[in-house]
Amino acid sequence: MNDTGGASPLRKIIHIDMDAFYASVEQRDNPELRGKPLAVGGGHRGVVAAASYEARKFGVRSAMPSVTAKRRCPDLIFVKPRFDAYREVSHQIRAIFHEYTPHVEPLSLDEAYLDVTEDLKGIGIATRIAEEIRARIKAETGLTASAGVSYNKFLAKLASDQNKPDGLCVITPTKGEAFVASLPVKRFHGVGPKTAEKMARLGIETGADLRAQSLEFLQHNFGSSAGYYYNLARAICHRQVKADRPYKSVSAEDTFFDDLTEDEALVTELDRISRTLWTRIEAKGLSGRTVNLKVKYQDFRIVTRARSLGRAVASREEMLEIGAALLRSLLPAEKGIRLLGLGLSSLGEEAAAAPPPQLELLTA
Known part of the structure; x- marks a missing residue:
């Protein structure tokens, strides 16, 4: 049987996650940085794109404002990201993956799913394949993967997160449910911070707590997501590994503690959100030509705006400039704004005749 309850054989899935990828590349290429707390990105009013394990001991994490990171770790060293270098290493790693299976689903430059139910080398044992891949990555790139x-x-x-860094963890069919039961639900893919908080208020903090709830209870409290959470608590996942799954869009947004109305404060928040978004865009190696703005007012009404270029957006600064222009078209704010979001779509598309920038107005 397989994890979907059918009659076909169980799938053999590997998730490979590079250890502190950006920071590890920087430490590999600059011996003076080895063993020191390091953050990639940051700088004045920036955010941390990645942190070395030496920095993580101080609580430094990705997407953290650099000011906060420096406060937590006064000796923190900031380096500018080199995404060309990270992409080059990522291509090396993916080439290794494809020697074992054509079924590779990259999630970003530093992680991917592999379906090795039928592997190209005829090894037949997923654990052995994972060990070989980790050894190949170490030998060919000098980096470690979990x-x-x-x-x-x-x-x-x-x-893959269980024995980091440089670790391997195997969960067999007989141990799946017990493994899930022991974990906090906030570690589950698809359970974000807000959902985890709501679950905690309902007394659901572990996989065992989640499994104890009926489907009806979950439907009442979580609507259409109920079936997904019900299955997760039982270690059931129907998602297939989809090779080279294309991204349709990438975005970042934030809900404010207090509703904002001042123009300057809103533009400042958009600048901060744009930094988080651009980090994600570069990390995934994406490009796109449509900038999307999302505004949610205090009454929960949502307004969206979009502007498309005849070419890919060239930089974070250009993306922010377009986003800020879209935002200013809605200012002064008619009422308090509780959320701002910024996104990039039309990914990988080439404009046929490179027309002049076009403003699309979309209101929901």
């Missing part, structure tokens, strides 16, 4: 091996994507991803 791997999770299991019978579905949900468990494989959880497993």
Whole structure:
């Protein structure tokens, strides 16, 4: 049987996650940085794109404002990201993956799912394949990777995080449910911070707590997501590994503690959000030509605006400039704004005749 309850054989899924990828590349290429707390990105009013394990001991994390990171770790060293270098290493790693299976689903430059149910080398044992891949990565790039091996994507991803850094974790079909039961639900893919908080208020903090709830209870409290959460608590995941799944869009947004009305404060927040978004865009190696703005007012009404270029957006500064222009078209704010979001779409598309920038107004 497989994880979907059918009659076909169990899948063999590996999730590979590079250890502190950007920071590790920087430490590999600059011996003076080895063993020191390091943050990639940051700088004045910036955010941390990645942190070395030496920095993580102080609580420094990705997407953290650089000011906060420096306060937590006064000796923190900031370096500018070199995404060309990271992409080059990522291509090396993916080439290794494809020697074992054509079924590779990259999630970003530093992690991917592999379906090795039928592997190209005829090894037949997923754990051995994961060990070989980790050894190849270390030998060919000088970097370490952690791997999770299991019978579905949900468990494989959880497993890859279990023994970091430079670790391997295998979750067999007989251990899947017990493994899930022992974990906090905030570690589950698809359970974000807000959902985890809501679950905690309902007395759901672990996988065991989640499994104890009926489907009806979950439907009442979580609507259409109920079935997904019900299955996760039972270590069931129906998602397939989809090779080279294309991204449709990438975005970042933030809900404010207090509703904002001042123009300057809103533009400042948009600048901060744009930095988080551009980090994600570069990390995924994406480009796009449509900038999207999302505004949610205090009464929960949502307004969106979009502007498309005849070419890919060239830089974070250009993306912010377009986003700020879209925002200013809605200012002064008619009422308090509780959320701002910025996104990039039309990914990888080339404009046919490179027409002049076009403003699209979309209101929901």
